[in-house]
Amino acid sequence: MSTEMQNEAEIFRGTTEGSTSFKDSRSVRGTPKAGMPAFVLGEELAQMAATDDRIVVATADLASANRTNDFREAYPERFFDFGIAEKNMITSAAGMAACGLVPYVATFASFSAILGAEQIRTDCAYPRMKVRVVGTHSGMSMGFYGTSHHALEDLGMMRTIADLTVVCATDANHLRAILRVSADHPGAMYIRLGRGRDPVVYDTVPDITIGKAIRLREGTDLTIIATGSQVRASLDAAEVLAGRGLSVRVVDMHTISPLDRKEIAAAAQETKAILTVEEHNITGGLGTAVAEVLVDLPRVPFLRHGVPDRFVEVGPPAALYAHYRLDASGLVAVATEFLGL
């Protein structure tokens, strides 16, 4: 489904339908609209907790928005709502991890990764605590809620922290896969999500390995290396480009740190050009990370595509994606310009 169909109030309640005491208006609680991708964060963690008593979950006054309330319903004694106090939540989670628990702490990426960056570095990554910091609604998926609620710098900030694994979830099934492997992954992790109801890439839960990219489509003329919410758009763009006779490889680079250097080297060797696509400031994120690998390899035409190094406009998410050419048609235009077609 496209983001246009989403009610922009659902971000705070996690659903689009619900009862209201008013006649025509609609508050946003209740059950999701039929056909809407599920936001599986809390549900999957609750399933995992059934057989893993190390798992605890915390949020900062956004249990509805990130659906950790699904976990709270199942395991109230293993759930903590810290209120709007993210620093305390992240550091407390580190204390819990020191006792052998595996805490998942979730809030908007702007307030987990960006506001909590020092707590993530000093209290989670440095002592190698198994804290899983989940950043939901990353990038500019908060649309007209504005820059305070956007996270277009989080990958750049997180990937420079030693001993911190940084992973982007592509869709619901991919998120389930990440969560499942995360429970036994060593050290701290930052898990970046889009809106949580992102367009489907994986029909079933994929078999993933942290640090190993997934090649979703083969090709020889161009490799699009994408992450998170941009994987779906990249696949759609590749399909359009295929109709124009271009053979396009698409790679889901879900782990930003540690980066899959082999997959990047393969793209440089086997395809004629590389385009990185991310919903992130063009500085410091996926494109920069890939560039750091390519600089050591024989030269290949390379373009980074993301959000320009400016604070973005206000607008509904779909309008922003179109404006910044981060939807399928925008990516087609970026790719054809890049290839000089």
Add this chain to the structure above:
Amino acid sequence: MPEPSNVSLEVLKDRAKFIRTETVRLSRIAGAGHYSSTFSCAEILSALYYSQLRIEPSRPDWDDRDRFVMSKGHAAIGLYPVLADLGYFDPAELETYTRLGSKYGDHPDMKKVRGLDFSSGSLGHGLSVGLGIALAGRVQKKNYRTYVLLGDGEMAEGQIWEAAMAAGHFKAGHLVALLDRNGLCIDGHTEDIMSIEPITDRFASFGWGVQRCDGHDLPQVLDAFARLPDGTTGKPQVIVFDTVKGRGVKRMEMSLDWHVGNLVGEDYDDVMAELDAGLKPYEVEPAE
């Protein structure tokens, strides 16, 4: 399960002296040390480690042990000798203090220091760490206590009050904050730089049980520990220890010059002799 032991006051006084002399000795290896912040909490650390904590140095990972978080991590120089003395590691390891590749830096690293429950150094974090440890104890159905040593300067950090609020809200009765109220931060008196009083009222209003006493008077320190209710009251506890920054070395007491310093030559010997003689009554110099 070992319980808090009845060690004599003489032993505790001696161990407080040991904390101070080791701080001076190790600082000379480093060429710099946090003397005065460590001197102010010497009696607190001595009473805590030698009489209060339920720990077994032979089993640093024992699940039921009491936990200690040194939020004012810059006083770790006073903690390392205690951990070594209790048998967590060979005291000879401290000869490497701060040298390249040493396990023992100015701020403590839990991945390197045996017996250390959490790393610290960035002020304002420790109370949250302690809260998380206390909440883990609830999830895991343990009844250990978690003690957090706070500096008074770090009371200006917002995260302290996030943690204080949450501890009251979550009824973390097994969490005990120990505030080393030595009166000074780096730039001056806390009440001039960023006032924290009335500190007991502030904690009480966040749902904490509060005590206040002289942090250099060991009978008072022990009495405050003895008065801590068991965790079932659901009220986090704070003991505000009124202390003197630099206590034990006359020229450092309430001096802004000795937050970090380096004693060498005759001064080193003089200070060691002064410390060896034991604490004299504290006298405030008349203002000039």
